[in-house]
Amino acid sequence: MNFSVDQLTSVEGWANLLIPYGLKLLGAIAIFVIGRWIAALLVKVFRKSLDRAKVDDTVTSFLGTVAYIVLMAFVVIAALGQLGVKTTAAAAIIGGMALALGLSLQGQISAVAAGVLLIFFRPFKKGDFVQAAGQYGTVEHVSLVNTLLVTTNNQEITIPNNQVWNSAITNFSARDTRRMDLTVSISLAADVDRAKAVLQEIADGDERTLSEPAPAILVNAITDSSVDILFRPWFPRVEFWGAYWDIVERIKKRFDEEGIDFAHQRRFIELRGGGEDKAA
Incomplete structure (x- = not known):
């Protein structure tokens, strides 16, 4: 117009x-x-x-x-x-x-692409406790760009999704059961059979311990100062940490009651004289 x-x-x-x-x-x-x-x-x-x-x-x-x-x-x-x-x-x-x-925004696009992969392949979901990109926490939210974790002391960690996807991811909540891995080191003079029997009694006496798989109690190594016993009972995942702290305390108390000595670190000090040999 x-x-x-x-x-x-x-x-x-x-x-x-x-x-x-x-x-x-x-x-x-x-x-x-x-x-x-x-x-x-x-x-x-x-x-x-x-x-x-x-x-x-x-x-x-x-x-x-x-x-x-x-x-x-x-x-x-x-x-x-x-x-x-x-x-x-x-x-x-x-x-x-x-x-x-x-x-x-190439970096952000990389994070978005990783976010799409995380959402569809789902190595974890909201509420899972995971280790991702070197950080531990409970998954609070997964967006297109980043993943939000909440730590056990209630701090928030925001991680770009490309860092999460490109790292090893450990999902502690993926399975219903977890195994406790403890190494109990006793002195060389201690009674190994009695120590193993006490560990079995501790496992059997905790109602959270699973009977299947059965707890493994094995002598793993003998060093110059200790006998190392592997103690590996299984627990429901939701009971794991409570059982862990209780059992560590019970091992200490029961071994003291039974007179089973824990291993002590030994140090060898070599003393050398500072004088020179004199010829006759």
């Missing part, structure tokens, strides 16, 4: 120029606002359906985020179309912006 100089200098001319574009702008804003509301509503319904299907919280969060991003991309393109921007051009612009953003 062409306007003369007189039209551009008159109020009516400006009104004829601005009103059509103002209406388009209002329409674009309305499309964006309403579209965002509809997208949020659809994602909410989608999340609830996943919850009813008892899908893991981590997967639900990830799929909900992806769905919202896709829906909002359509909303933005529709709003730009209302302004007169061709949708093909808008898609090209968005694609170019995504490419530029991707090049500048």
Whole structure:
């Protein structure tokens, strides 16, 4: 539409120029606002359906985020179309912006890719106690970018997902049972058979100890100052740490009562004279 100089200098001319574009702008804003509301509503319904299907919280969060991003991309393109921007051009612009953003955020994209792998392969889930990227903690949340762990002293550790995925992951909550691995070192003069019998009594006397697999009590090594006995009872995972602390204390008390000496570290000191031999 062409306007003369007189039209551009008159109020009516400006009104004829601005009103059509103002209406388009209002329409674009309305499309964006309403579209965002509809997208949020659809994602909410989608999340609830996943919850009813008892899908893991981590997967639900990830799929909900992806769905919202896709829906909002359509909303933005529709709003730009209302302004007169061709949708093909808008898609090209968005694609170019995504490419530029991707090049500048390669590290973050790597974390996102690792987050997708963590979410779908699920080496752990929310509530599991794990060791990941050298850190210990309970999994609180896994997002597209990072994993949040809560330590036993209630501190939060945020780890980028690419560091988690590229490291060895130990999931202490994956199995229902755990084995306690203790090495009890007694003196060379102590009665090995009695020490093994006392350890068996301690295992049998704790109701948390599993009978299957049976506790392993084996002489593992004899050094110059000790006899090392492996003590390996099994426990339900949820009972492990309570049993661990109780049993360590019981071993100390029972061995003292039975007169079984623990090994003591021995040090040998060699003394050399400082004088020189003299020839006769």
